[in-house]
Amino acid sequence: MREIAGRLWRHPRGRVGIMITAAVIIIAIAAPWIAPYDPYDIGQRGPRRLPPGPGHPLGTDAQGKDILSKLIYGARVSLIVGITTGVCVTVLGALLGILAGYLGGLADTLIMRICDILFVVPGLPLMILLANYMGTKFYMIIVIFTMLGWAGVARMIRSQVLSLKSRDFVLASRSVGARPGHIMREHILVSVSPLLIVNGVLSAAGVMVAEAGLSFLGFGDPTAVSWGKMLYEAQSGHALLFGAWWWVIPPGLAIFITVFGFMMFGYALEEVLNPHIPRQSAYSKLRKGMARYAGIGKQAGIGRPGGGESVG
């Protein structure tokens, strides 16, 4: 575990991802202490559409609310929706994917046909429809995304399980009397877990974008302060007509940076957990080649085949 964390930190994109993700999480947790105003306080009013300046570092919106405070609190909604959905989608997808792949037969047919149906359902209109009918509380968004999102994970995991279950070590485990539940837990789940973790992180990033999109279209939780909703308000408040760029750029940038951080984290994690993916920037290749040429490779612990990169 510590070894993986260490390798992630040494991975250039991994480090960027960790730093951005950690920063956003800290901001979200510490929001009440670092935000200058409470955006949930209806009484907080300042001058309207004030450009950035002292008192309001990022200015105010059409209602005179402090934009920096909204931005800081908005991280909470994005993260909660993103991370919770990422976890739910992964757990549900893994469970059903492993069951379908390992048990086969009726269970497989049933689960995969449900997946097929979910794949052909047009996602965005359905989400809008459901968000309208099931209420726009933000946990409903989590439920909707989970319901629509698990199918992709389940299908991917199933295909992995189909290959895993015909491996010799699964047969060997069965031959000493291990039960299906034990094999699915100890051999199959453990083998697909790197894939699950990576996929969970990346789907969290995807869901954050989708949540911002829904909120931007006006189907978000009306009571929550989120980045997508800030964009929605900016759009409906004709921010650009008034030249209020400070109202539009910060939430857009926040969404971009956060998703970028999660993506970097996810891709780096994938490269660290899966040794089959060659992970070499042009720079590190050059460095390895030069180190080998100069005969200092062994000393520096690089340049050996597979040196320091085997999973152990």
Add this chain to the structure above:
Amino acid sequence: MDEPTLVVEDLVTWYLTERGPIHAVDGVSLAVQRGETLALVGESGCGKSATALSIMRLIPSPPGLIMSGRVLLEGRNLLELPEPDMCKVRGGDVSMIFQEPMTSLNPVYTVGFQVAEAILVHHKVSEREADKRAVELLDRVGIASPARRAKDFPHQMSGGMRQRVMIAMALAANPKVLIADEPTTALDVTIQSQILDLIRQLQQELNMGVLLITHDFGIVAEVADRVAVMYAGQIVEEGSTGALLECPTHPYTRGLISSVPKMDDPTGTMLYSIEGASPNLLDPPTGCRFAPRCGEARPECRECRPELESTGDGRRVRCPGGGGRI
């Protein structure tokens, strides 16, 4: 003689394919007693492994399907057991080791963990106790400094060591019968004899019956008490090792033994090999299955289906010519 521990009667296993059923195992009967080694010999694809997997009920299904027959372990028919009971039998009463020690261990766990896993499946003991017993088992199968090696991952071990680990896993619950499916095929010759010695030694200590599947007559001569020769899903000849190797009755057995290279063959002679290829089991020959390749086949061989007949001395042979026409 005691009642045999493992008795297989008329086992029939098919692989159901789109082109029709493949008769992989077609009426195999055999018996293994405690402390005895029965070798099941035959060329690739003759149904040796399918027989073993059917006994363990590990035949991949679909496409594999056990059609009929009985597998009696001390009188209990394994083919009728519900799956949870069968899980107790696997590794408990009957264990199996496989041809490929390189891939039969899970690369993400230490070998000690995997042996302990086999113990925990069958015994209600604490994990600490299971780890302790795992080290004892590793010691028993001849792994030096077992406590340290238990913490190794499979990729840190050689093929012979991994096969020893597999044997340790198979012995976790003191099975009555060990099925060894080509246990030494993937190993080099010196390691081969070490592993065979180990199996033989453990067999004596635990009084196990061993069903050894192989295609190597050298191994048969070395370790087997009795031999059953399989061809195209059927047993064609069975007998004690000495008698069968010295005077094989069935033309196929004779062909097999003649095709083993010998030290005193004059230089420059061609190694004998049986003409033709084994029959397509989708549509096996109507008469004797070996008739198309048999140098001694008579017209009636291609029509009547021979039965496995006793020829005295505990020997059985399936040859329409009655065998023995040498």
